[in-house]
Amino acid sequence: MQATMRTTYELGNQNQTTTWQECIAFYQELTARFPQVLRFEQIGLSDAGVPIHAGVVSADGVFDRARIKGEGRPVFFNNNGIHPGEPEGVDACMALVRDLCVDPARLAALGRTVFLFIPIYNVDGSLNRADTSRVNQDGPEQFGFRGNSRHLDLNRDFIKCDSLNAQVFNRLLTDWDPDVMVDTHTSNGADYPYTMTLIHTQADKLGGELGPFLRNTMLPHIFAEMERAGWPTCPYVNPVKDSPDHGIAEFLEVPRFSTGYAALHHVIGFMPETHMLKPFADRYASMRALVDVTLAFTVAHGAEIARLRAAEKEHAKHTTHWPVSWKMDESNPSTFRFKGYAAKYTPSVLGDYQRLSYERGEPWERDIAYYNNFVADVVVRAPSAYVVPQAWREVIERLQWNGVEMSRIEAPRTVRARYYHIVSVGSRAGAYEGHMFHDEVELEARSAGVELQTGDYYIPLKQANARYAVETLEPQAHDSFFRWGFFNSVLEKKEAFSDYVFEDLASELLRDEPELAVAFARWKLDNPALVGDQDKVLHFIFEHCQRHAEPEWRRYPVLSIV
Secondary structure, eight states, X not given: OOGGGSOHHHHTTSSOOOOHHHHHHHHHHHHHHOTTTEEEEEEEEOTTSOEEEEEXXXXXXXOOHHHHHHTTOOEEEEEOOSSTTSOHHXXXXXXXXXXXXXXXXXXXXXXXXXXXXXXXXXXXXXXXXXXXXXXXXXXXXXXXXXXXXXXXXXXXXTTTOOSHHHHHHHHHHHHHOOSEEEEOEEEOSSOOSOSEEEEEOOHHHHOTTHHHHIIIIIHHHHHHHHHHTTOOEEEOOOBSSSSGGGOEEOOOOOTTSHHHHHHTTTOEEEEEEEETTSOHHHHHHHHHHHHHHHHHHHHHHHHXXXXXXXXXXXXXXXXXXEEEEEEEOTTOOEEEEEEEEEEEEEEOSSSSSEEEEEEEEEEEEEEEEEEOOXXXXXXXXXXXXXXXXXXXXXXXXXXXXXXXXXXXXXXXXXXXXXXXXXXXXXXXXXXXXXXOOXXXXXXXXXXXXXXXXXXXXXXXXXXXXXXXXXXXXXXXXXXXXXXXXXXXXXGSOOOOOOHHHHHHHHHHHHHHOHHHHHHHHHHHHHOGGGTTOHHHHHHHHHHHOSTXXXXXXXBOOOEEEO
């Protein structure tokens, strides 16, 4: 193999990862040499103005997306470098694409399957190189940083799309509609013998026949083939207590994460997590094996996966009740044959507590509890359509990026609609990825005759992309636009009062509004410590009276047409 066709990892001491500049130049040279195999181009810009690229490998030189999808060809999508400090997927993808270009047998094995890839997704973070940000990681010698130029973790951004990267990704995944996605990562946490662990789309959430196919056919095949390749693999090690001895729980990948986001489009997603305490060369080799194994399965079973996905999209058009929140079924664990190290607890030299460590000289292997079943804990009745007022353009454009079908209302008309009154929200302390995230949402469903306005957006749910619409527009969904704060302004009351004037008016309101008087009496019984606080007393009366009510206050603006 010519020297110029070798990657930075291969040319070095197997402890170096490519720079962004080297990576892009490598693919550009490959494209120039093998234009009939590889198409590589810029698909957007990051927030720092750095180009984001994507590539397509095709065994027969067909790169046109419309033709590929029109012919029903399987599409396998490999995303890399979302966390540039976890770079083995970046280097493994370079070698994989190179091998497809130079080895006719490998290329022919693709058949009709198309290999779509992003070489480095977080391009801003990849340019922020050092050797210190990954505290306990064993190599490479230098690597990029987790945050992008806006200090965002892009694997929390797929729904809210604060970054230009996420906006590009939303459109790319929607346009290509891949059948399987592998998004490469490195993990920290407990110590254990495995180099490779695997997060996958939660099968219960994926649902239909696609979920059981993933759980019962695809995952056993991947684990068996990884064992055969010399890289025994286990589910992502997410201990239910402090060490794996007590069991591990499957990761509930909600839509802020890549695999959870892909599931909204009925895409089977994998997030391989190599173990950061293992040498970089081992992490690289196991990642290459994982992508090879998963790609080969997709090639062999592409038609079946496409059929199952099509069935789920059709089913979405007729779904009447949607699960929008899930919880682990603690009463129904399965088991996994796990290889671990003995967990030890010894006094810390830093403080007055017991510290955990693992003894690699004391390995063990046994069945442990594996909590991999999840049940829906919030199910909503699907409306026939949603109406999103045109004022909420940030919401509308995200729906459009994800292919949600909608139309503009051409003339005012009155309809019966359901809407939510927001009773209360509980937000986590401090900012979370640039937002005040609402962990707790209490709603009251109401209905009324409402007038739809010209130019507002009508979103019928009899469509293949209904799941994306439901899980973003229903406030109680794990990663709804409401939880991420897109509608925060409706939580603010816009008018106020002067206490010395309102004191007299409050008595009048209590006399004229019996329901207010009953609610106020109940509030005083429930909150005796607040009765002596004039501000709290007057605000309760002001916020609950009808005479000075603000109809838009705490009224969720998205309508459900019933």
